[in-house]
Amino acid sequence: MWRYLLGRVLQTVLSLLVVVSIVFVLTRLSGNPIYLLLDVNATERDQEILTRHLGLDKPLPVQYGIYVMNVARGDFGTSIITRRPVTEHIWERLPATVELGFVAMLLSVLIGIPLGVYSAVRRGGIMDKGARIFAVLGQSMPTFWLGLMLILFFGVVLGVLPAGGRGGPLHLILPAFTLGYFTSAAILRLTRSAMLEVLASDYIKFARLKGLHEQVVLWKHGLRNALLPVVTFAVLLFVQFLGGAVVTETVFAWPGLGRLILESITTRDYPIVQAGVLVLSTLYLTGNLLVDLLYSYLNPRIRHAGG
Amino acid sequence: MKRRRWITVAMVTALLGGFAALPGEAARPEGTLTVAVATFGNERWLPHLYVGAEDVVLKPLWENLLSRNAKGDLIPMLAERWQVTDGGRTWTFHLRKGVRFHNGTELTAEDVKFTFASIARDGSANSMAPEFRTIKSMEVEGPYTISLRFDKPFVTLGNRVTQGLFASVAYIHSRKHIETAGEQGAERQPLGTGPWKFVEHVRGDRIVYEAVETHWRAVPHFKRLVFLKVPEPATRMAMLRAGGADVIEIGGEYLDELKKVGIRTLVMPNVAAVWVILGGQWPTKPSYDPKVPWAQPDAERAKKVRLALNLAVDKKAIFERVLGGVGTPVGTVNYYPTDPWISAALLKPVPYDPPKAKALLAEAGYPNGFEVTMNLTAWPGRGYLPDVGEAVATYWERVGLKVKRRPVDRAVFSADFRARSYAGVALAYAGPIIAPEPWELFARIAQTKSAVHLLVEHPKLDAFIDRLATEPSAAERTRIMREEMGPWLYDYMPAVSIGATHSIAGVGPKVGEWPLIPGHMGIHNWEYVTRAAR
Numbered sequence: 001m002w003r004y005l006l007g008r009v010l011q012t013v014l015s016l017l018v019v020v021s022i023v024f025v026l027t028r029l030s031g032n033p034i035y036l037l038l039d040v041n042a043t044e045r046d047q048e049i050l051t052r053h054l055g056l057d058k059p060l061p062v063q064y065g066i067y068v069m070n071v072a073r074g075d076f077g078t079s080i081i082t083r084r085p086v087t088e089h090i091w092e093r094l095p096a097t098v099e100l101g102f103v104a105m106l107l108s109v110l111i112g113i114p115l116g117v118y119s120a121v122r123r124g125g126i127m128d129k130g131a132r133i134f135a136v137l138g139q140s141m142p143t144f145w146l147g148l149m150l151i152l153f154f155g156v157v158l159g160v161l162p163a164g165g166r167g168g169p170l171h172l173i174l175p176a177f178t179l180g181y182f183t184s185a186a187i188l189r190l191t192r193s194a195m196l197e198v199l200a201s202d203y204i205k206f207a208r209l210k211g212l213h214e215q216v217v218l219w220k221h222g223l224r225n226a227l228l229p230v231v232t233f234a235v236l237l238f239v240q241f242l243g244g245a246v247v248t249e250t251v252f253a254w255p256g257l258g259r260l261i262l263e264s265i266t267t268r269d270y271p272i273v274q275a276g277v278l279v280l281s282t283l284y285l286t287g288n289l290l291v292d293l294l295y296s297y298l299n300p301r302i303r304h305a306g307g
Numbered sequence: 308m309k310r311r312r313w314i315t316v317a318m319v320t321a322l323l324g325g326f327a328a329l330p331g332e333a334a335r336p337e338g339t340l341t342v343a344v345a346t347f348g349n350e351r352w353l354p355h356l357y358v359g360a361e362d363v364v365l366k367p368l369w370e371n372l373l374s375r376n377a378k379g380d381l382i383p384m385l386a387e388r389w390q391v392t393d394g395g396r397t398w399t400f401h402l403r404k405g406v407r408f409h410n411g412t413e414l415t416a417e418d419v420k421f422t423f424a425s426i427a428r429d430g431s432a433n434s435m436a437p438e439f440r441t442i443k444s445m446e447v448e449g450p451y452t453i454s455l456r457f458d459k460p461f462v463t464l465g466n467r468v469t470q471g472l473f474a475s476v477a478y479i480h481s482r483k484h485i486e487t488a489g490e491q492g493a494e495r496q497p498l499g500t501g502p503w504k505f506v507e508h509v510r511g512d513r514i515v516y517e518a519v520e521t522h523w524r525a526v527p528h529f530k531r532l533v534f535l536k537v538p539e540p541a542t543r544m545a546m547l548r549a550g551g552a553d554v555i556e557i558g559g560e561y562l563d564e565l566k567k568v569g570i571r572t573l574v575m576p577n578v579a580a581v582w583v584i585l586g587g588q589w590p591t592k593p594s595y596d597p598k599v600p601w602a603q604p605d606a607e608r609a610k611k612v613r614l615a616l617n618l619a620v621d622k623k624a625i626f627e628r629v630l631g632g633v634g635t636p637v638g639t640v641n642y643y644p645t646d647p648w649i650s651a652a653l654l655k656p657v658p659y660d661p662p663k664a665k666a667l668l669a670e671a672g673y674p675n676g677f678e679v680t681m682n683l684t685a686w687p688g689r690g691y692l693p694d695v696g697e698a699v700a701t702y703w704e705r706v707g708l709k710v711k712r713r714p715v716d717r718a719v720f721s722a723d724f725r726a727r728s729y730a731g732v733a734l735a736y737a738g739p740i741i742a743p744e745p746w747e748l749f750a751r752i753a754q755t756k757s758a759v760h761l762l763v764e765h766p767k768l769d770a771f772i773d774r775l776a777t778e779p780s781a782a783e784r785t786r787i788m789r790e791e792m793g794p795w796l797y798d799y800m801p802a803v804s805i806g807a808t809h810s811i812a813g814v815g816p817k818v819g820e821w822p823l824i825p826g827h828m829g830i831h832n833w834e835y836v837t838r839a840a841r
Contacts, residue, residue, distance in 0.1 A: 035721030038358070038432055043758060049430035081349050082510070083356070084494075092510055148541050155549040163545040164343075165535055166512060253343075253537040253546075255512035263511065263538075266716075267349075 008292055012285045019281040020071065023274050024064055032056070033080045033268035054080055067274070076275035081267050086275045089260060094279075096166055097256035100248070101241035103172050104180035109234060112184040116191025116230075117223060120199060131188055138185025147178040147251035164253040175252040179245055183237045190233055194226035201225075232291050239287040242280055336518035338817070338838060340529040342830070343537040343552040350510055352497040353490060354422050354480055355431035362476060363556070363829040364534045367503035367516050369478030370524075372400055372419065373469040379743065379825045381465045384524070385414060385479055385500065395460030395779045400468075402451040406523055408481045409504040416453040420445045421482035423455070433476060434741075435467055460777045462784075466742050470824075470831070502527050502834035511536055525834040528819075532833055544570075544813065553815040556830065559631035560691055565813050573821055574633070575810040577643040578828040579689065579737040581634075583620075583699050583803035585613065587730030588763040591755060596730035600677050611671040613800045617657040618664035619706040620699050622805050629694045634808035639797045640762065641738055641745040643807045645825070648745075648788035653797055656806065664706045676707030682734040683714045689737045696735035699803060724759045736761055737808065739828050745788065746775040753801075763801035771795070 034047055034056070051057045055066070070077060076086040119131035154174060155163030162171045198204060199222055207217045246258035257276060264272035348361030357365065374384040383389075386400040406414040425431070427439035441461060446454045455464070468477045478499065485493040497505050502525050503516035514534040518527040535552065537543045540561060546552040548568060557565065565572055587599035597604050600612045622636035635644050636656035642649055668676060681700040683693035693714070700710040713732075723729045738748050738761070750772050753762035771792040778784050812830050814821070819837035 032722055035725065043437060046430055046436065050432075053430060082351065084491075089510070148545070151542060151545040151549075155551070156545050159549055163549040163551045164537055164542045165546075165551065251539050251542055253512075253535060253539070253542055255509065255536075259538075260511060 004296060005293065008289055012289050015285055016278070016281060017068075020068065020274065020278060021064070023277045024067060024270075027265075027268070027270045027273050028060065028063075033270065071278065076278075077271040079264075079269055079272050081264075081269045086271045089272055090257065090275055090279060093255060093257045093260045096254060097242050097245060097249070097258060100172065100175055100179065100245060100254060100256060101238055103176040104183070104241055104245075105234065105238045107176055107180035108184040108187050108237070111180070112187025113191050113223075113227075113230065115184075116188040117195055117218065119188065119192045120195035121218065123196065128192075131192070135185040135188045138181045138188075141181070143178055143182065143247045144251060146181065147174070147248060150174045150178060151251070164251075166254055175248050175254050178251070179241060179248045183234075183241075186237070187230060187234065191226060191230050194229055195222060198222050198226045232295070235287055235291060236284075239280075239284045242283055334528070336520060336527050336530040338529050339531040339533055340554065340817070340833070340836065341533045341535065341552045342554040342556075343535045343543040343546050344556045344830075345536075345538055345540070345543075347511070347514065347534070347536050349432075350508070351432075352494045352508075353485070354425040354476070354478065355428050355433055355436075356494075357476055358432050358434055363831070364514050365476070365478065366470065366501075366829075366831055367532055367833045368497060368501045368505055369480070369499035370406075370501050371468055371470040371477055372402075372479065373465055375469055375824050375826075377822065377825065381469055384470065385419075386468075389465070391462075391465075391779070393460075395462040395464075395777070396457050397454055398461070398464050399448075399452065399454040402453070403523070404451055406500050408484065408498050408500050409519065410481075410484065410498055412481060412483055414479065414481075414500055415450045416447040417450075418479055418482045419453050420447055421485070422477065422480045425480070426477060435477060438467060439477075460779060462777065462779050463742065463744060463747060466744075466747065503532055506531075522834075527834045528837045547813045547815055550815065553817045554830065555813040557811060557813050558690055559633035559809065559811055560629070560694075561813075562631040562633055562811060565811075571814045571818075573812040573814050573823070573830070575812075575823060575827060575830070576825070577635075577645055577807045578740050578810045578826065579808050580637070580641040580643065580740070581630075581692075581695060581735065581737045581805040581808055582640045582762075583616075583696070583805065584734045584736050584761055585616070585802055586732040586734065588765075588801060589727055589730075589755075589760055591764065592727050594727045594730055599731040600671070600673060602730065608671045610800070611667045612673070613802075614657070615664040615667035615671070615706065616703065617800055617803050618660045618667065619708075620702045620803055620805075621659040622656050623659070625695060625698050625805055626808075629698050630691060630808055633811060634806055636806035638804055639793050640802050640804045641748055642793060642796075643740070643826075646745075646788075648785045648793065650789055650793070653789070653793040657800070657804070661702075661706050668706065673707075676709060678709045678711065679703065680711045680713050680732045682720060682729070682732055683712055684717055684720050684734060686717060686737065692735045692737060695805065696733070699733070699735060724761070727760055733803075735805075740826050743826060744775070744784065746772050746792065750776065763799070765799070765801070767795060767799075768792075 034050055038046055038050065055063065067077070078084065079086055079089060082089070115131045115134065119128045122128050151163045151174060154161040161174055165171060204217060204222060207221050242257065245256060246262050248254065249256040249259040250262065257280070261273060261276040264276065344363055347364050349356070349358060351357045351361065370385050372384060372386040373381050373389070376382045383403070385402055385406060387403040388401045390399045391397070392399070400419065402414065402416060402419070408414060423439055423442065423445060426433045427436055427442065441457055441459070442455050443458050444456045446456070448454055481498050484498045488496065502519050502522045504519050506517050507513070507515040513536070516532040518530050520526055537546065540557055543552065543555040543557060544561065544564065547555045547570060562572065585601045587596055587602040589595055590602070596602070601609055601616065603609045626632060626634050626636060637644060637654055638656045639653040642653055644654055668674065681696050683696045685693055697712065700712060703710050738752070741748055749762065749768065751757060752759055753764070753768060754772055755764045755769050771787065775784050775787055775792070778787065810828055817839055819839040821836050822832055824831060
């Protein structure tokens with residue numbers, strides 16, 4: 001078990017290093033931030049001063065070495081645009097993203113799991129067909145379009161929900177639903193197929209033969225066993241939400257981490273892009289690692305195969 | 308008796324009511340004006356750190372030495388009067404006494420000196436740094452008087468220290484505050500003399516101001532002014548319609564939609580000149596390519612090509628179909644229909660005449676056209692430019708050119724600008740009205756010694772710029788621009804001139820009157836926006 005654990009941790013660290021390196025190279029290939037920071041008519045001297053000030057005059061391998069050393073010490077550097085510590089920017093935006101991701105996840109689970117269960121139980125019925133249409137729509141509708149339609153209907157036509165921005169709980173409803181709809185559809189499908197498999201198993205038949213109430217069979221014995229893949233999937237989705245909410249954050253003017261990274265890409269603010277991607281990658285890889293460890297704990301065959 | 312008492316009460320009430328409605332007495336600020344804008348720029352608050360794109364959101368907090376009136380003439384603001392002597396080599400500003408920063412300290416000439424020195428310092432990002440570095444000396448002649456001296460005449464310094472222009476970022480800062488709080492402290496708690504004081508800045512989300520109820524110049528009608536950063540235009544429109552915003556920045560391409568849903572618009576006319584840059588017209592630079600058809604050494608053939616490229620494009624249709632009908636086609640690059648130096652001849656667009664364009668191309672030696680790259684690049688606040696480029700490319704194809712479209716990011720293309728490595732490449736561009744006189748923009752982007760090139764480098768144009776820059780008489784400058792430089796530009800045709808476009812804003816029902824300064828690109832004059840009558 002310990003060997004397996006050590007192996008997985010090492011893999012995670014290596015993956016992070018690869019991510020850091022790729023992002024470092026790609027951001028520098030995408031253009032020089034000096035041209036965006038200074039006015040078009042700035043002199044060569046201004047460019048030189050700023051280039052030196054930002055450490056961009058050093059050879060790339062040296063810049064890379066300094067960056068990796070600093071990151072290892074927990075220092076993500078200073079924003080090129082705002083000249084403030086990058087960690088301040090990340091901490092400013094992370095709460096908004098976590099808040100949105102958490103509520104979106106909650107909505108996904110609250111919609112996806114019950115619908116998935118009922119869809120499996122009423123297989124082929126109207127409920128099942130309705131749920132499958134809901135799932136197909138959710139997975140095929142572009143987030144951008146859905147967000148704008150929701151804004152138009154609930155914000156403009158009905159006037160019951162705010163059209164954008166971050167404020168009270170009402171501000172959360174539309175972006176969270178937009179973000180969560182896609183995943184609620186995915187969770188619905190996963191729950192449905194897992195439930196169908198579980199409901200066909202011998203121990204469910206046995207439970208029914210014992211005369212247990214159908215609701216007990218369904219929710220206690222059926223769902224509990226079908227939930228494992230769903231929970232795993234949900235954890236990974238939540239981590240994905242944190243970085244993948246760029247479109248939703250842009251449409252709803254939600255000041256989150258995804259938008260910060262997007263804006264930093266357009267202004268070539270390397271340190272923020274690098275730190276943002278690193279934070280998201282760390283969350284994703286850590287989530288993956290935890291899920292793997294959980295699986296190996298629950299299923300010894302995995303750790304034996306891996307070790 | 309009882310009746311008489313009631314009459315007395317009614318008369319007193321009427322009298323008081325009448326006093327309350329007297330025009331000179333300003334009502335107390337009330338309510339919140341919420342504004343959704345596309346960008347906050349770099350979100351910086353110090354004179355050497357902001358570039359100019361922040362203009363809209365910074366303006367409420369600060370003030371300039373001068374302003375402009377409804378006719379566009381310079382008028383006093385923080386400086387109550389000023390003198391220009393020595394043919395434009397010396398500018399003396401006399402400050403208004405008793406103007407206070409929001410922490411109560413009085414504005415003095417030391418603050419002006421400190422601000423201008425900050426703008427000019429090495430590594431400054433301020434768009435006016437190169438010009439402020441030409442200041443030879445600044446002498447504080449008293450607490451309220453400062454003189455700026457230059458080696459060469461700087462005849463339009465007034466336009467640099469005024470509010471009412473796109474790049475008007477010479478806001479006067481408090482020296483004491485920045486020195487005491489430090490740069491980081493001053494960035495977190497910026498301090499100005501403007502009609503609005505700083506309350507809160509949540510980076511990437513909102514900037515909140517509160518009205519200064521005892522301001523020396525103008526007490527705002529709204530108590531709070533909140534700027535929200537909403538990058539998506541459709542969301543800004545929805546927020547305005549839903550009441551989540553009272554004012555939105557929006558492009559002309561949305562004008563029809565705004566009209567359809569009955570939203571009022573505020574038009575800031577003639578604030579950007581649109582033209583198509585024909586890259587490569589820099590014969591003195593190492594990257595000059597003599598094979599570029601419009602920049603070849605044979606001046607006659609090159610001119611025929613440039614004229615053909617102009618004749619091939621229907622500018623009127625571009626305004627109607629791409630720019631939402633907001634603007635006017637103009638034949639001379641960077642000239643506006645309302646300029647005092649415009650004439651009917653300079654205003655007249657080059658006609659749309661594809662057969663003549665084809666004939667000219669054949670005469671120039673290109674009967675089958677030639678290959679050209681059209682860069683499709685969006686600039687902040689000018690998102691329509693790739694569409695203009697696409698339209699021009701399509702027109703050029705109709706006269707036989709083979710146009711390769713190249714969508715390219717601004718940061719990537721900015722490097723090409725500086726390296727002048729885009730010979731033979733065309734690009735739609737909108738020059739913001741950074742200064743009232745067209746040569747002021749040319750001095751930055753179309754002079755042989757400029758850092759970048761966005762039009763043409765030509766000894767004739769250099770000579771015009773040099774003459775105009777040192778001509779103290781505004782009347783004579785107007786004459787030169789109308790009778791000499793304009794006709795030369797029209798005849799030389801260094802670019803495909805599309806025309807002058809407007810800037811628009813969508814306005815909600817809470818907003819009443821809104822006086823504007825002509826030629827100002829961004830939304831401004833927040834302190835004069837009245838509340839709509841209920």
